[in-house]
Amino acid sequence: MNDMLEHCEGGPWDAVGNAGVIEARTARVGEVTLSSGRTLPDVEVAYEIVGQMSPGRDNVILACHALSGDAHVAGWRTEQAQAAGWRRSDGPRWSPPSAWVGDPDASPASAPKPGWWDPLVGPGKAFDTDRYCVICANVLGGCSGTTGPSSPDPATGRPWGLGFPVITVEDMVEVQARLLDSLGVERLLSVAGGSMGGMQALAWARWRSGRVASCIPIATTARLGAQAIAFNEVGRTAILGDPAFRGGAYYDRERPEHGLAVARMVGHITYLSDASMRDKFGRRLRDRDEHAFGFETEFEVESYLAHQGRRFTERFDANTYLYMTKAMDYFDLAAGVGSLAEALRQACRRWLILSFSSDWLFPTYHSRELVDALASSGAEVSFAEIESPYGHDAFLLEPQAQTALIAPFLAGVQAAETAERGGRR
Amino acid sequence: MSPAEILRADLRLMGELIPERSRVLDLGCGDGAFMAHLRRKRDCTVRGVELDMEDIAAAIGRGLSVIRADLDGGLAGFADRSFDVVVLSQTMQVVRRPALVFREMLRVGDQALISFPNFGHWRVRSYLALRGRMPVSRSIPYSWYDTPNIHHTTLKDFRDFVAANGGVIVREVPLQASGGHAKRVRLMPNLLADTVVALARRATG
Numbered sequence: 001m002n003d004m005l006e007h008c009e010g011g012p013w014d015a016v017g018n019a020g021v022i023e024a025r026t027a028r029v030g031e032v033t034l035s036s037g038r039t040l041p042d043v044e045v046a047y048e049i050v051g052q053m054s055p056g057r058d059n060v061i062l063a064c065h066a067l068s069g070d071a072h073v074a075g076w077r078t079e080q081a082q083a084a085g086w087r088r089s090d091g092p093r094w095s096p097p098s099a100w101v102g103d104p105d106a107s108p109a110s111a112p113k114p115g116w117w118d119p120l121v122g123p124g125k126a127f128d129t130d131r132y133c134v135i136c137a138n139v140l141g142g143c144s145g146t147t148g149p150s151s152p153d154p155a156t157g158r159p160w161g162l163g164f165p166v167i168t169v170e171d172m173v174e175v176q177a178r179l180l181d182s183l184g185v186e187r188l189l190s191v192a193g194g195s196m197g198g199m200q201a202l203a204w205a206r207w208r209s210g211r212v213a214s215c216i217p218i219a220t221t222a223r224l225g226a227q228a229i230a231f232n233e234v235g236r237t238a239i240l241g242d243p244a245f246r247g248g249a250y251y252d253r254e255r256p257e258h259g260l261a262v263a264r265m266v267g268h269i270t271y272l273s274d275a276s277m278r279d280k281f282g283r284r285l286r287d288r289d290e291h292a293f294g295f296e297t298e299f300e301v302e303s304y305l306a307h308q309g310r311r312f313t314e315r316f317d318a319n320t321y322l323y324m325t326k327a328m329d330y331f332d333l334a335a336g337v338g339s340l341a342e343a344l345r346q347a348c349r350r351w352l353i354l355s356f357s358s359d360w361l362f363p364t365y366h367s368r369e370l371v372d373a374l375a376s377s378g379a380e381v382s383f384a385e386i387e388s389p390y391g392h393d394a395f396l397l398e399p400q401a402q403t404a405l406i407a408p409f410l411a412g413v414q415a416a417e418t419a420e421r422g423g424r425r
Numbered sequence: 426m427s428p429a430e431i432l433r434a435d436l437r438l439m440g441e442l443i444p445e446r447s448r449v450l451d452l453g454c455g456d457g458a459f460m461a462h463l464r465r466k467r468d469c470t471v472r473g474v475e476l477d478m479e480d481i482a483a484a485i486g487r488g489l490s491v492i493r494a495d496l497d498g499g500l501a502g503f504a505d506r507s508f509d510v511v512v513l514s515q516t517m518q519v520v521r522r523p524a525l526v527f528r529e530m531l532r533v534g535d536q537a538l539i540s541f542p543n544f545g546h547w548r549v550r551s552y553l554a555l556r557g558r559m560p561v562s563r564s565i566p567y568s569w570y571d572t573p574n575i576h577h578t579t580l581k582d583f584r585d586f587v588a589a590n591g592g593v594i595v596r597e598v599p600l601q602a603s604g605g606h607a608k609r610v611r612l613m614p615n616l617l618a619d620t621v622v623a624l625a626r627r628a629t630g
Binding site: 352385404412415416 | 470472478479481482483485486487488489490491492493502503504507
């Protein structure tokens with residue numbers, strides 16, 4: 001192990017990327033019928049597998065990513081590892097020349113960046129890939145390998161753009177289910193995710209309860225409130241109002257980077273908290289001691305947001321941003337029934353629900369509504385609001401507190417599943 | 426004799442007061458030792474409420490379901506009469522609003538099972554009487570200014586408290602819990618019991 005890993009020994013931030021180099025995979029799952037009634041032909045899914053599937057395929061956990069995530073949940077991408085001078089050592093293991101600790105988004109673009117949930121997924125971590133097999137797929141409508149608005153419409157051979165059908169969280173889950181079918185995975189030990197990933201986990205637990213033993217929704221909600229929908233709408237307005245947007249048909253010309261960057265900047269503010277922004281930026285100026293009396297970037301926080309916006313346009317598609325935020329706005333776990341309790345009556349049995357004290361985008365009371373609805377249905381539900389200054393982003397940045405609860409929870413689920421299987425024999 | 430051993434003694438006895446296959450809510454469930462005991466020995470359906478994160482992690486590690494909440498906020502979210510027995514073990518003296526907690530227990534459960542240290546015990550009385558200082562003992566090992574125990578009570582005061590808050594005491598088990606195992610106290614319980622276990626129900630219905 002290198003110096004950095006040794007230096008950080010002791011916490012979940014050690015062993016950054018210890019899941020190793022993870023191969024990007026693709027599956028074709030055929031035609032998919034959507035909630036809207038429309039069909040999508042020949043859907044492709046980008047996914048990754050971390051850890052070994054057991055012979056009985058009974059140790060599989062589905063990790064669901066949030067709005068800006070992708071299939072790369074943990075470890076390192078092959079090409080990044082090679083570019084950064086990693087070498088393949090024994091077997092599937094790769095050795096890093098250096099590793100980097102902290103907020104993945106703040107790392108220089110050239111540095112190898114571990115997967116979005118790397119602090120929680122890997123050997124010895126919350127989702128211990130020495131015991132469990134973690135699968136993560138880019139969601140339907142995404143822009144990182146799975147069919148979405150930037151994919152070619154088979155009818156024309158050109159990118160779908162706004163011709164892509166509007167999709168829902170349930171549609172994302174349908175595609176994940178089809179992927180698992182193709183991998184021969186009948187039942188998930190758990191389905192977990194934060195934010196929009198948590199919505200997918202909830203959709204699994206309600207509508208596909210027979211296929212999941214447990215659910216770990218984190219910093220999420222059964223339905224967005226007006227405030228969160230409002231912020232999504234600001235982001236969409238920025239994109240739709242960018243002159244380069246051109247009705248979503250921008251793929252062969254200049255892209256609506258300004259609009260997408262503004263959407264990301266607004267989003268980023270909602271992922272942080274007053275306390276974390278005060279600590280991280282305060283009123284500090286960047287590269288100057290006095291005010292410029294102009295409108296260039298002066299404050300550290302401005303510089304940070306501008307950087308985040310710019311970086312985002314390099315890897316994300318504006319149309320996908322529109323479709324993802326719409327899917328979140330439409331999501332309602334209690335849709336079609338009178339109450340959340342009614343919706344969850346037939347849901348999977350074991351739950352661990354987590355929220356964060358400073359998350360004002362998905363506040364704790366949203367999680368408590370889920371907890372109370374589940375408690376009245378007799379489900380086995382554990383819940384904790386974790387103290388954190390990091391706002392909504394805490395689900396990516398608080399590995400210790402989450403690991404302390406997720407690891408024993410999963411062990412308990414696995415033991416219960418084993419006992420129940422034994423009882424049935 | 427450590428506080429943990431005292432706890433075990435009164436918990437064992439409390440377990441015997443809970444009918445088999447009851448639905449039990451344990452408030453301030455700690456690491457879930459009592460819940461696990463009820464599930465294993467009494468075949469109960471158990472749920473816990475706890476504030477301490479390490480305790481919650483330990484209870485989840487036993488395969489138990491625990492909700493993180495502050496009892497002083499009440500039990501909003503738990504439906505009326507959703508449990509047969511609600512347990513408050515050695516916790517009443519640390520909550521800020523014991524009356525609220527007690528009324529909530531009888532709202533969500535048919536019966537409230539409570540254990541608490543008896544401040545009327547002769548050793549506590551004599552400590553204050555003879556030394557003129559706030560009692561500090563092995564079972565109450567804190568100085569007055571840094572104790573989590575902010576609502577000490579005696580057996581007699583507890584009886585008034587239950588009646589004043591819409592409850593009726595069904596069983597009252599005064600215990601002499603120092604000395605390794607819990608022993609029942611028959612005579613002069615408010616003087617001779619250092620721990621009290623009591624089962625209460627709603628006064629009406």
